[in-house]
Amino acid sequence: MRLFSSMLFIILIFSSLIWVSCGSEKQAVAPPQKITVVEVITDDVPIYREFVGEIYGEKDIPIRARVEGYLEGIHFDEGTEVKQGQLLYSIDPLPFEAKVNAQQSELAATKTMMVKAESDLNRIKPLAEMNAVSKSDLDASQAQYDAYIFSVEAANANLRSAQIELGYCKIYSPINGIIGMTKARVGDFVGRDPNPVILNTVSETNHIKVRFFLTESDYLYMSREYLARLEAMIEEPTTQLKEQTPNVQIILSDGSVYEHKGLVDFIDRGIDPTTGSILVQADFPNPKLILRPGLYAKVKIAIRLVEDAILIPQRCIMELQGLNSVYVVNDSNMVQSRQITSGPSLGDYRLINEGLEVGDKVVIDALQKVGEGMIIEPEIIKFESKTKQQSK
Structure with missing residues (x-):
């Protein structure tokens, strides 16, 4: 009986080992999981920077009151187009007309005195030749006549x-353009x-100017890029056509x-020491006159x-403690974690500086389901960008 029990125990142990072995074989032969991947692509990509800028007119001419007086008339509609030479404002002219009349009278009186001095000189000259008058009398008469000549010139001035x-x-418009809201009304004293003093502004907006500031580092970087393009232009003249393209x-x-x-x-000629930046200006056509001075815009x-x-694609990238990495599938379909150095975003793509090569397959979906060393069945898909910002 004891022998029978021992034999039964041994049979049960062998049966358990066989069952465990069969279960392990079944688990080992389970098919690899299907995971979607994308292939790394290459393209010529322009790198953009954005700056905050303010819009100005091609010309923004302030309309000034150049004399003091009471505003007598406004001869335009605010916010409309005006023509060069169009009358805009009129100031009470009466004080200035009186001044003109006074100067005309002064000029007439001075001319009369000059004529008298010339007549006296003409009478004295023959007498002086006969020694009938002294030389000093002739000199005095000549000096008086010369003085009145200069007095007439001064009165004319x-x-x-x-x-x-x-x-x-x-006050007339100096240019064709759009005029703004007047800062003075009829009856106001202006010019002091x-x-x-500045009554309005006329802006020519067929072209507009956008002014923005670059930091010292941005300026230096862009200057080096410009010099590199200039050298390429010298070596290959056809590059000049590209350089002049807006x-x-x-x-x-x-x-x-x-x-x-x-x-x-x-x-601008130099860096502003108070801000550490340099002023840059760009010119844009504005045929529909949509853009107006004072608008703010981002300059790209x-x-x-x-x-x-x-x-x-950006969604392939995992970030942990400031480090970026991706899952790469090798030729054996094994998943490997690889650290990368990324550049700027381009829509829903990301430029990669280091860590990937052309032809690498990168996991795009189910990043939580894969891990280092896992064998998968990669399914290569073509990523469809939902933005238009990446280079074509």
């Missing part, structure tokens, strides 16, 4: 000055602080991208072109 001041009583964009406050591109046409500039840049 004073009259001209008075006429100019009278002309300033009518604290009263209005490459500056503006993004308006509603998020829309302005339809026309512009060109940088001015860089392509500062360089990265040729054969490596790109992957």
